[in-house]
Amino acid sequence: ENFARKNLIFYKKKILITAGPTYEPIDPVRFIGNHSSGKMGFEIAKASEKLGADVTLISGPCSQKLSHYSSIERINVMSSEEMYQAVIDYYHNNIDIVIMAAAVSDYRPETISKIKIKKNEESFSLPLIKNKDILLELGASKRNQFLVGFALETNNEEENALKKLQQKNLNMIVLNSLQDKGAGFSYDTNKITILDNKGNIEYFDLQTKEKVAENILKSIHEKIKT
Ligand code: CTP
Ligand code: CA
Numbered sequence: 251e252n253f254a255r256k257n258l259i260f261y262k263k264k265i266l267i268t269a270g271p272t273y274e275p276i277d278p279v280r281f282i283g284n285h286s287s288g289k290m291g292f293e294i295a296k297a298s299e300k301l302g303a304d305v306t307l308i309s310g311p312c313s314q315k316l317s318h319y320s321s322i323e324r325i326n327v328m329s330s331e332e333m334y335q336a337v338i339d340y341y342h343n344n345i346d347i348v349i350m351a352a353a354v355s356d357y358r359p360e361t362i363s364k365i366k367i368k369k370n371e372e373s374f375s376l377p378l379i380k381n382k383d384i385l386l387e388l389g390a391s392k393r394n395q396f397l398v399g400f401a402l403e404t405n406n407e408e409e410n411a412l413k414k415l416q417q418k419n420l421n422m423i424v425l426n427s428l429q430d431k432g433a434g435f436s437y438d439t440n441k442i443t444i445l446d447n448k449g450n451i452e453y454f455d456l457q458t459k460e461k462v463a464e465n466i467l468k469s470i471h472e473k474i475k476t
Contacts, residue, residue: 258302259471265303266345267295268337268352268384270310272330276376277363284353288312290400290440291351293463295322301467303347308336310352330354330381337384341395347470349398350385357381389419396474398466399423411445422446422473424466444469 269291273281292314295307305322310333316322327333333354341348357378367374385399397420401411411425425443440462444452454465 258300260298260467261302263303263346264306264344265298265347265349266306266308266337266340267291267298267349268308268310268333268354269295269314270312271353272310272333272355273328274330274355274358274381275328275362276359277365277367279366282355282357282359282378283311284355286310286312286353288314289438289459290462291349292316293459294349294351294466296320297460297463297467306340306345308333308340308352330358330384334382334384334387337388341388341391345395347396347398347474348388349466349470350388351400353402354384355381383418385418385420389417392419396421396470398470400426402426402428404428408443408445408451411443415445415447420447422470442466446473448473 270288271284271286273283275281288309291307291309295305296316298305299320299322306325307322308325308327311328316324325336327336333352358381360377360379385397388395388397399414399418399420401414401423403410403425407425407427411423414420415423423445425445427441427443438458439456440459441456442454442462444454444466452469454462457465
């Protein structure tokens with residue numbers, strides 16, 4: 251048993267994964283959210299555990315489940331501010347690898363109404379302010395951690411992903427292609443490209459998110475080894 255465990259490529263590695271959307275409250279009954287299903291992040295968490303890792307999963311509101319006997323530590327959060335706090339709390343706790351698969355909301359309502367907003371006006375605007383960029387902050391205070399981000403682009407995909415990789419001081423970025431039907435939000439499949447900070451680029455075919463998760467972890471392992 252001991253021997254088998256030691257052959258697992260992420261044996262005892264501490265991996266922090268985020269998944270799902272964030273909900274930014276408007277009033278007691280409403281929020282701003284997005285279509286992230288959480289599936290990609292949950293598949294990465296499950297695959298990491300299978301490879302022997304010590305996994306913490308910080309999840310936004312979604313309907314994904316981990317099996318009962320899973321040893322994954324799951325932390326549920328609602329807003330981007332809550333996700334930020336949870337991630338920062340864990341980051342300096344000897345984490346080896348961070349994988350930010352969550353679709354963090356870029357903006358939130360400037361004020362949260364304590365009472366339900368009534369439809370008194372014919373038109374209505376809601377002032378929004380920018381959220382903290384979690385990954386940017388992790389990158390700025392990076393020591394030995396291996397940082398992985400995701401990028402969702404509709405145009406100049408590789409160029410934009412590379413910019414994010416550099417700006418956020420990441421080791422690797424997973425580019426999600428929306429160009430193919432059947433890839434991305436709420437689908438069970440994804441088409442990805444992996445770029446790293448050494449200038450390498452890997453292209454993958456459309457695959458199930460379970461398989462995509464394995465490929466991402468394999469790629470991380472290769473990059474950490476060298
Ligand atoms: N991210 C984050 N904190 C935010 C926004 C994004 O940590 N407030 C992370 C995401 O989890 C993802 C990466 O940054 O891993 C890139 O997210 P993306 O939305 O593609 O890029 P942004 O930097 O937000 O830029 P934009 O949306 O303008 O393209
Ligand atoms: Ca964004």
